[in-house]
Amino acid sequence: MAYTEKPKPTYSEIAEVAGVSEATVSRVLNGDERVHPDRAKAVKKAVDKLGYRRNRSAAALASGKSRLIAIVIEDDLSVFSDPFWSSVSSGVSKVLMENELQTLLLVAPSNEVDGPVAHYLEGGEVDGAIFFQMHKDALVKKLAKQGLPVVIAGSPHKDAGLAYVDTDNYGGGKLATQHLFSVGCKRVAAITGDVGATAGRLRHDGFLSACKLNKYEPMKQHIAIGDYSFESGRDQMTKLLAMKSRPDGVFVANDLMAVGAIKAIRDAGFGCPEDIKIVGFDDSVLAQTSRPELTSVRQDIVKLGETVANLMINVINGEKPQPIILPTELVIRESA
Amino acid sequence: MAYTEKPKPTYSEIAEVAGVSEATVSRVLNGDERVHPDRAKAVKKAVDKLGYRRNRSAAALASGKSRLIAIVIEDDLSVFSDPFWSSVSSGVSKVLMENELQTLLLVAPSNEVDGPVAHYLEGGEVDGAIFFQMHKDALVKKLAKQGLPVVIAGSPHKDAGLAYVDTDNYGGGKLATQHLFSVGCKRVAAITGDVGATAGRLRHDGFLSACKLNKYEPMKQHIAIGDYSFESGRDQMTKLLAMKSRPDGVFVANDLMAVGAIKAIRDAGFGCPEDIKIVGFDDSVLAQTSRPELTSVRQDIVKLGETVANLMINVINGEKPQPIILPTELVIRESA
DNA sequence: CTGAAAGCGCTTACAG
DNA sequence: CTGAAAGCGCTTACAG
Numbered sequence: 001m002a003y004t005e006k007p008k009p010t011y012s013e014i015a016e017v018a019g020v021s022e023a024t025v026s027r028v029l030n031g032d033e034r035v036h037p038d039r040a041k042a043v044k045k046a047v048d049k050l051g052y053r054r055n056r057s058a059a060a061l062a063s064g065k066s067r068l069i070a071i072v073i074e075d076d077l078s079v080f081s082d083p084f085w086s087s088v089s090s091g092v093s094k095v096l097m098e099n100e101l102q103t104l105l106l107v108a109p110s111n112e113v114d115g116p117v118a119h120y121l122e123g124g125e126v127d128g129a130i131f132f133q134m135h136k137d138a139l140v141k142k143l144a145k146q147g148l149p150v151v152i153a154g155s156p157h158k159d160a161g162l163a164y165v166d167t168d169n170y171g172g173g174k175l176a177t178q179h180l181f182s183v184g185c186k187r188v189a190a191i192t193g194d195v196g197a198t199a200g201r202l203r204h205d206g207f208l209s210a211c212k213l214n215k216y217e218p219m220k221q222h223i224a225i226g227d228y229s230f231e232s233g234r235d236q237m238t239k240l241l242a243m244k245s246r247p248d249g250v251f252v253a254n255d256l257m258a259v260g261a262i263k264a265i266r267d268a269g270f271g272c273p274e275d276i277k278i279v280g281f282d283d284s285v286l287a288q289t290s291r292p293e294l295t296s297v298r299q300d301i302v303k304l305g306e307t308v309a310n311l312m313i314n315v316i317n318g319e320k321p322q323p324i325i326l327p328t329e330l331v332i333r334e335s336a
Numbered sequence: 337m338a339y340t341e342k343p344k345p346t347y348s349e350i351a352e353v354a355g356v357s358e359a360t361v362s363r364v365l366n367g368d369e370r371v372h373p374d375r376a377k378a379v380k381k382a383v384d385k386l387g388y389r390r391n392r393s394a395a396a397l398a399s400g401k402s403r404l405i406a407i408v409i410e411d412d413l414s415v416f417s418d419p420f421w422s423s424v425s426s427g428v429s430k431v432l433m434e435n436e437l438q439t440l441l442l443v444a445p446s447n448e449v450d451g452p453v454a455h456y457l458e459g460g461e462v463d464g465a466i467f468f469q470m471h472k473d474a475l476v477k478k479l480a481k482q483g484l485p486v487v488i489a490g491s492p493h494k495d496a497g498l499a500y501v502d503t504d505n506y507g508g509g510k511l512a513t514q515h516l517f518s519v520g521c522k523r524v525a526a527i528t529g530d531v532g533a534t535a536g537r538l539r540h541d542g543f544l545s546a547c548k549l550n551k552y553e554p555m556k557q558h559i560a561i562g563d564y565s566f567e568s569g570r571d572q573m574t575k576l577l578a579m580k581s582r583p584d585g586v587f588v589a590n591d592l593m594a595v596g597a598i599k600a601i602r603d604a605g606f607g608c609p610e611d612i613k614i615v616g617f618d619d620s621v622l623a624q625t626s627r628p629e630l631t632s633v634r635q636d637i638v639k640l641g642e643t644v645a646n647l648m649i650n651v652i653n654g655e656k657p658q659p660i661i662l663p664t665e666l667v668i669r670e671s672a
Numbered sequence: 673c674t675g676a677a678a679g680c681g682c683t684t685a686c687a688g
Numbered sequence: 689c690t691g692a693a694a695g696c697g698c699t700t701a702c703a704g
Contacts, residue, residue, distance in 0.1 A: 058681035060393035394697035
């Protein structure tokens with residue numbers, strides 16, 4: 001039995017089998033409504049019969065559209081330990097694929113405005129680019145100005161008319177803090193992340209807003225600034241514990257710092273939640289493995305990815321870029 | 337000032353500026369050695385001057401090579417909470433990009449041999465495919481047989497002449513278990529993962545090998561089988577604790593189960609490491625946030641990704657597919 | 673070592 | 689609603 005070369009049918013075979021021209025094949029495959037239903041049916045039948053699959057390179061070359069969407073992630077250690085982007089990417093890729101779009105994975109330094117990835121993106125090889133929030137806005141804006149459809153997963157540093165999808169960081173911070181008041185805390189503090197970045201600032205603002213709602217004026221020293229690391233959570237909590245007016249409830253801007261804070265509480269001989277209650281943010285795996293288990297703000301990350309992909313599709317279709325904020329919920333466990 | 341259309345130079349402009357034919361431009365850009373150095377220089381100069389970037393679709397169409405490598409990940413909840421693949425992908429993408437290859441992200445159900453992703457991969461749109469270990473071998477083998485360069489990150493279920501890169505699971509299990517003996521444990525047990533899967537089996541085998549080396553015959557009931565979840569670690573540990581011959585050292589096949597095991601130890605009123613010592617596997621973020629901090633086996637995940645990418649390149653270049661095993665190291669902390 | 677020319681497999685005005 | 693034809697921007701035998 002001789003090996004037969006795989007036939008790899010092209011338009012010409014389909015056209016022949018279906019008894020139409022290649023132009024019509026193309027129209028049918030691209031969903032052109034004008035084709036007569038009977039011919040469309042014939043084409044589809046031929047496609048099935050021949051097991052035809054479109055050559056994307058050829059289509060891209062002829063049409064000028066690559067049907068490729070880039071996901072740009074940061075080449076940075078933080079990525080390596082954060083399941084966040086893997087979940088988002090997964091949701092993105094799934095939705096894009098359902099829309100016959102491919103997902104290209106690009107790894108780039110965060111502040112690179114002029115490196116290889118930037119050039120690649122400017123080269124027009126891609127129909128759109130999705131950026132993960134850690135990126136500086138400069139490159140994103142530049143690309144958007146050049147007409148490339150661009151969506152940010154997360155919030156831009158400064159709102160600049162860019163399309164983005166983000167978790168409701170403000171609402172989440174507020175929710176978490178409100179919970180501390182609800183369970184009877186009287187001296188509520190916060191350990192924030194980088195308040196220069198949007199997510200950190202919004203969580204912080206949400207905290208303040210809940211305080212105001214409860215007619216509570218937090219002390220300045222009760223707002224400690226961390227950097228999202230375990231160590232900073234531990235160290236900032238230690239400082240809070242050392243204060244004369246020791247807080248009895250702390251909103252911590254992510255779970256990793258929250259776990260650090262709990263360690264500090266334990267090390268200092270206090271109990272959580274007896275002496276000090278803690279609410280985290282992310283509802284990561286840490287929330288469940290921590291002792292005590294962490295009450296934390298949950299964001300639906302897969303949904304975030306799906307929403308990002310859908311927004312990208314809309315932007316490509318010419319809709320106006322527009323922010324989308326996804327709701328959070330509070331998962332109550334042991335720590336508060 | 338009128339907006340000028342971006343010129344988007346092509347071969348014809350370069351050829352003109354450099355005073356050569358388009359064929360020569362192509363040769364230079366593809367690193368063909370035969371071109372006279374002077375002409376090559378002229379072409380490169382023209383390329384720089386015009387800010388030329390190659391149209392990949394056109395090149396792909398003409399050459400039949402897409403310069404696209406797919407990463408196929410599983411559409412499964414386990415992915416969503418495991419930073420493993422994000423780190424691997426990151427390493428893969430970086431190396432591929434350095435070699436002018438693009439990374440395509442494909443999300444597919446694990447046991448799909450005949451779905452859209454499978455068809456896509458068979459369609460020849462991709463120059464190679466990298467699979468993450470959770471995938472069943474069937475699809476991978478099928479593709480390999482069709483001549484598609486294929487590499488597995490992790491181990492195949494059964495060795496089938498496929499190229500793969502994996503952590504030394506066997507060596508890691510051995511290392512971990514040996515450490516338990518070294519610190520004086522007398523009744524050493526194990527909580528394994530799925531021993532039907534390669535990684536789980538190898539870690540388990542490594543455990544046995546260290547036992548043998550120490551002339552220790554583990555009791556059958558001392559080898560508990562978990563499923564890598566926090567709960568299974570906790571439950572299996574509870575069972576071990578209930579035994580008359582209670583172990584004083586346990587090798588746990590991943591950190592998440594190890595943290596669960598520690599909870600069980602605490603809940604039962606024992607101390608870790610005083611009464612029972614624990615060694616985990618992965619050296620994940622949990623290892624550092626756990627109380628006590630976890631002694632754990634570390635694998636270099638980014639390196640794994642880079643190695644996978646390099647292996648892929650070698651396979652594409654016609655080298656014989658061949659397994660690569662990456663070493664592990666033991667990170668000693670508090671739990672053992 | 674180099675160029676003229678054909679061709680990769682699609683898409684899309686254009687004309688009807 | 690449909691087809692003939694030109695063209696997208698490269699690559700690659702082929703001939704020299």
